[in-house]
Amino acid sequence: MVTQSGGSQLLSMRGIIKHFPGAKALDGVDLDIRAGEVHCLLGQNGAGKSTLIKVLSGAHQPTDGEILWKGDPVSIPTTMAALRLGIATMYQELDVVDGLSVAENVFLGHELSSGGVLHRATALERTRELLKRLGHPEIPAQREVGRLSAAGKQIVSMARALSHEAQLIIMDEPSAVLDPEEVENLFRVVHSLRDQGVAVVYISHRLEEIRRIGDRITVLKDGRTVATSLEVADTPTRELISLMTGHEVTTNFGGEASGALSDEPLLEVDGLSIEGVFEPVSFVVRPGEVVGLAGLVGAGRSEILETVYGARRATAGEVRVKGKKLRRGSIDDAVSHGIGLAPEERKSQGLLLDEPIYRNITLSTFARFARSGLLNERAEKAAAQEQAESLHLSPANVQRNIRTLSGGNQQKAMLARWLVHGCEVLLLDEPTRGVDVGARAEIYALVRALSRQGTAVLMVSSEIEEVLGLADRVLVVADGRVVHTGPSEDIDEHQVLDLVMEGAHR
Amino acid sequence: MSETTATDSATETPRRDLSPDEDKPTKTATGSKLSLGHSLGLILALGALIVLGIITGGDRFLSVDNLMVILQQAAVIGVISIGVTFVITSGGIDLSVGSVMGLATIWATTLGTQAIAMDVHWSIMVFTAVGVGAAAGLLNGVIIAYGRVVPFIATLAMLVAARGFAELISGRQTQIITVPGFTSAFRRDILGIPVIVWMFLLVAVAAWFLLNRTTFGRRTIAVGGNPEAARLAGIKVKRHLVMVYALAGLCAGIGAVMMLSRTTSGSSTHGYLYELDAIAAVVVGGTLLAGGRGTIFGTVLGVLVFQVLRNVFVQNNLDSSVQALVTGAIIVGAVLLQQRFSSHSKT
Numbered sequence: 001m002v003t004q005s006g007g008s009q010l011l012s013m014r015g016i017i018k019h020f021p022g023a024k025a026l027d028g029v030d031l032d033i034r035a036g037e038v039h040c041l042l043g044q045n046g047a048g049k050s051t052l053i054k055v056l057s058g059a060h061q062p063t064d065g066e067i068l069w070k071g072d073p074v075s076i077p078t079t080m081a082a083l084r085l086g087i088a089t090m091y092q093e094l095d096v097v098d099g100l101s102v103a104e105n106v107f108l109g110h111e112l113s114s115g116g117v118l119h120r121a122t123a124l125e126r127t128r129e130l131l132k133r134l135g136h137p138e139i140p141a142q143r144e145v146g147r148l149s150a151a152g153k154q155i156v157s158m159a160r161a162l163s164h165e166a167q168l169i170i171m172d173e174p175s176a177v178l179d180p181e182e183v184e185n186l187f188r189v190v191h192s193l194r195d196q197g198v199a200v201v202y203i204s205h206r207l208e209e210i211r212r213i214g215d216r217i218t219v220l221k222d223g224r225t226v227a228t229s230l231e232v233a234d235t236p237t238r239e240l241i242s243l244m245t246g247h248e249v250t251t252n253f254g255g256e257a258s259g260a261l262s263d264e265p266l267l268e269v270d271g272l273s274i275e276g277v278f279e280p281v282s283f284v285v286r287p288g289e290v291v292g293l294a295g296l297v298g299a300g301r302s303e304i305l306e307t308v309y310g311a312r313r314a315t316a317g318e319v320r321v322k323g324k325k326l327r328r329g330s331i332d333d334a335v336s337h338g339i340g341l342a343p344e345e346r347k348s349q350g351l352l353l354d355e356p357i358y359r360n361i362t363l364s365t366f367a368r369f370a371r372s373g374l375l376n377e378r379a380e381k382a383a384a385q386e387q388a389e390s391l392h393l394s395p396a397n398v399q400r401n402i403r404t405l406s407g408g409n410q411q412k413a414m415l416a417r418w419l420v421h422g423c424e425v426l427l428l429d430e431p432t433r434g435v436d437v438g439a440r441a442e443i444y445a446l447v448r449a450l451s452r453q454g455t456a457v458l459m460v461s462s463e464i465e466e467v468l469g470l471a472d473r474v475l476v477v478a479d480g481r482v483v484h485t486g487p488s489e490d491i492d493e494h495q496v497l498d499l500v501m502e503g504a505h506r
Numbered sequence: 507m508s509e510t511t512a513t514d515s516a517t518e519t520p521r522r523d524l525s526p527d528e529d530k531p532t533k534t535a536t537g538s539k540l541s542l543g544h545s546l547g548l549i550l551a552l553g554a555l556i557v558l559g560i561i562t563g564g565d566r567f568l569s570v571d572n573l574m575v576i577l578q579q580a581a582v583i584g585v586i587s588i589g590v591t592f593v594i595t596s597g598g599i600d601l602s603v604g605s606v607m608g609l610a611t612i613w614a615t616t617l618g619t620q621a622i623a624m625d626v627h628w629s630i631m632v633f634t635a636v637g638v639g640a641a642a643g644l645l646n647g648v649i650i651a652y653g654r655v656v657p658f659i660a661t662l663a664m665l666v667a668a669r670g671f672a673e674l675i676s677g678r679q680t681q682i683i684t685v686p687g688f689t690s691a692f693r694r695d696i697l698g699i700p701v702i703v704w705m706f707l708l709v710a711v712a713a714w715f716l717l718n719r720t721t722f723g724r725r726t727i728a729v730g731g732n733p734e735a736a737r738l739a740g741i742k743v744k745r746h747l748v749m750v751y752a753l754a755g756l757c758a759g760i761g762a763v764m765m766l767s768r769t770t771s772g773s774s775t776h777g778y779l780y781e782l783d784a785i786a787a788v789v790v791g792g793t794l795l796a797g798g799r800g801t802i803f804g805t806v807l808g809v810l811v812f813q814v815l816r817n818v819f820v821q822n823n824l825d826s827s828v829q830a831l832v833t834g835a836i837i838v839g840a841v842l843l844q845q846r847f848s849s850h851s852k853t
Contacts, residue, residue, distance in 0.1 A: 311738060335740035343738055350738065352731040354798055359724070363739040366724050373720045417739070 016065035025051040027223040043220035057089040058082035088161030098146030103127040130159040151182040253469035261288035266456040272317035278480035285456040292471030300480040340418030344429035358384035358398035387416035408439025428459040548807040581706035587784040589757025597730035597797025598657035602664035604780030609672040610635040610762035615681035615772030628687030636759035643755015647748035672774035681772040692767030730797030790840040
């Protein structure tokens with residue numbers, strides 16, 4: 001067993017590059033992990049953390065670069081190979097099987113057996129040892145995992161990592177699903193792992209946590225390492241924030257905002273809330289205005305947007321469009337009053353991937369092109385074609401399958417859907433997720449152009465720069481609460497991040 | 507999370523550059539390409555079976571009488587399969603169609619129903635059968651859409667319950683049709699072709715139209731392809747699902763009418779295991795079991811393939827166990843083929 005902090009070099013990644021066709025997910029990442037340290041990985045959404053984890057866990061192969069394990073160059077072709085080396089990963093979505101017992105989960109995939117017969121007693125015994133090592137002897141090894149809390153499942157996942165004799169455990173935002181007491185407990189477990197010589201790569205958005213638990217920090221931005229092996233104790237939070245945000249890429253947000261074209265609000269949200277999800281929120285969006293919801297993933301921004309749209313049923317408050325109150329929980333009502341939503345997960349929530357582009361564009365409006373139920377596909381295609389051309393959709397042939405389009409063009413098709421509908425209130429959830437830089441500028445310009453024509457836009461984005469650049473007004477959401485409201489020019493990225501981090505750690 | 511989405515879309519971008527021929531504005535945009543290629547395979551298979559029939563059976567196989575037997579057998583299972591095609595396209599499954607058909611034949615031939623039919627009009631029996639089918643389907647749909655019971659379980663329950671109900675009503679007795687109007691209306695030929703074959707044709711054409719040319723069909727495909735996207739686009743998914751299952755029940759009711767005319771009796775054993783034949787025909791026909799893509803033409807071809815196969819075996823006095831074996835092989839082969847085609851269509 002290796003001694004704690006200042007231990008020997010366990011893992012080195014040098015110049016890791018990962019290309020996906022058409023996109024560079026990683027563009028030169030360096031990472032050094034010592035045995036027995038808690039190494040924090042920081043970066044905004046899209047910085048490349050997830051891809052890096054996947055490279056380390058054997059799920060992705062790097063295009064270029066070198067991985068050294070205890071000084072020897074290695075390749076990690078499969079997840080099993082990673083486990084064999086001693087690298088275990090705890091994903092955000094915990095990969096435990098609810099229907100199996102704790103012990104069965106711990107030894108899942110490497111069951112203790114001889115000749116196909118399971119050694120149940122040995123497995124139980126070893127599971128109890130592992131749980132004890134993690135400071136949780138109270139979890140019954142025979143308990144069905146589905147009956148454990150999220151925190152309990154995490155412990156099971158860690159026990160599984162230890163059962164593989166893991167020397168490096170990667171934890172992807174482990175605190176995201178935990179309440180404050182459980183976080184404290186998680187920290188105790190992480191510390192005890194560290195003291196046993198296990199290295200932990202800890203990923204979190206919450207700077208407060210990193211300050212408490214981390215030994216060293218590596219910061220990623222835009223697929224590159226911008227700072228590596230910073231000592232947590234010596235690095236001020238401000239410096240970390242500016243490393244994370246940086247301003248290397250300047251983005252064109254499509255010119256000046258038009259601002260409100262009229263004082264009469266188009267969309268009014270009044271005391272809207274869902275108990276236990278987000279607290280009452282009130283705001284108005286006027287024609288021509290862009291209002292942005294900033295905050296962390298899971299803070300409640302998307303939930304607010306979906307509730308305005310009726311995709312979730314509010315428990316209190318109301319939404320009005322041009323003064324008319326919408327029925328709670330009725331998408332139909334929202335759509336017929338001129339609200340449109342471009343959802344966060346375009347592929348799973350927005351598109352029919354096996355259908356042609358035009359059918360995706362007219363998904364909300366095809367009934368208009370029908371007389372007593374009979375579709376007039378010619379008129380339907382023409383309407384879709386017209387929008388496709390005005391948005392410079394590429395390819396412009398709307399008969400083609402939407403699956404073949406790039407992320408940016410798929411997003412344009414989503415917007416085209418609401419343009420055909422003629423909606424006046426547009427809700428955009430992460431409008432540029434999975435969209436490359438060039439297409440981003442086009443989407444921004446499109447949003448601007450729509451707002452100049454009097455559309456009211458309410459958007460959610462995890463990229464603070466985008467919210468500040470595009471929106472006239474910003475609502476900062478943390479932990480289901482709006483913690484700040486104001487014009488976007490009165491606040492900068494650092495202040496937003498400060499608000500978000502404070503709010504998230506209550 | 508965001509990285510994964512980025513890569514997903516990114517990996518698909520360059521593929522379109524590799525296949526520039528896709529830019530041609532052909533009418534076969536996506537789904538139809540699959541069904542055309544797939545249908546071609548089925549037509550070839552059907553042709554091969556017919557050749558086999560001619561070789562082994564000669565004139566006996568080719569005789570008009572024999573062909574009409576094949577078509578009449580195909581008609582009942584065909585109409586049921588068409589209903590199931592809608593359900594599977596919507597992303598669901600209906601295991602209850604066979605026993606719902608059985609229940610409908612019983613209900614339409616009770617002494618009471620027949621007495622009314624005798625007094626008023628024979629079509630009372632038709633409306634009863636179709637109404638019972640549609641009502642059972644409606645109940646399936648409500649339980650699935652609003653009760654949030656998975657379709658497999660909800661329709662499995664209906665399968666068992668409808669059969670039991672039919673036995674209860676009939677006391678497990680076969681109920682002979684005594685209304686002369688009914689039998690004379692259905693047990694005859696028009697232009698040399700039996701009425702129930704015409705009914706099959708009519709239902710198939712109407713169903714093709716419904717699936718491909720109406721808002722109902724478009725909603726069915728959308729709900730099956732991506733229910734969440736359909737919901738967020740403002741489609742009333744639950745209400746639509748209820749209608750889809752009701753439609754499948756209605757088709758089972760029409761199947762019941764055809765069965766009554768073929769057998770001149772109602773029986774609680776009518777339609778036994780038809781749900782499996784129907785699902786096999788639908789899937790072999792090229793409708794995706796996962797939903798989002800359906801083909802009526804394929805279903806009709808699938809039904810014909812199985813019926814011709816059966817006929818060839820019967821004509822040659824071959825073992826029906828071997829027929830079952832071959833049927834199994836055809837199902838697997840067709841689905842393997844389908845997977846190859848659908849992976850092509852994604853490029």
